[in-house]
Amino acid sequence: MGKKTKIFLYALAGLFLLIQIYPMEQPEVTDVNPDDLLKNVDISENVASMLKSACYDCHSNESTYPWYANIAPVKWWIYDHINQGREDLNFSVWNTLSKADQAEALDDIATAVMEGEMPLKPYPITHPKAKLSEEDKQAISDWTEILAEKLFE
């Protein structure tokens, strides 16, 4: 190995260690969520398990962190997605939303899923259970419509 290559590699390793110090708080996790969607609405096992495995890591207070999620720079990116995801839609506080907000969220969910925008790429690559087939997407979309209708009965 040439001297320049060595210096470059040491610098890279140093930089990697240095960025680990940069503080960024891990989004909090709790499994005590009495207002959670799955505890409060009519939902089939099938759709519930799809939401759990394809959405809950970013859209609930029950995020699970793989080991690489705690290593910078990946962690900056993952924590950011979770913070942003929860801000837009947090299934853990579903029952605290107004009916109008729930209806809007259901509509957004159907659109995001049918158009393949959600789950966010490349999440399904590392979480194979989050891959949704056309049939899965349709099942989620159908469920959002049924629930939205029930809201205003």
Ligand code: HEC
């Ligand atoms: C890897 C993290 C991640 C996963 C998994 C994920 N989302 Fe998101 N979601 C985000 C982020 C970040 C945003 C906000 C930024 C954006 O719109 O791209 C968002 C925004 C949204 C929005 C609001 C904005 C819009 O596009 O209408 C909806 C609705 C949504 N997600 C639904 C879902 C559903 C349903 C699932 C599961 C099928 C899911 N998401 C899975 C990260 C994620």
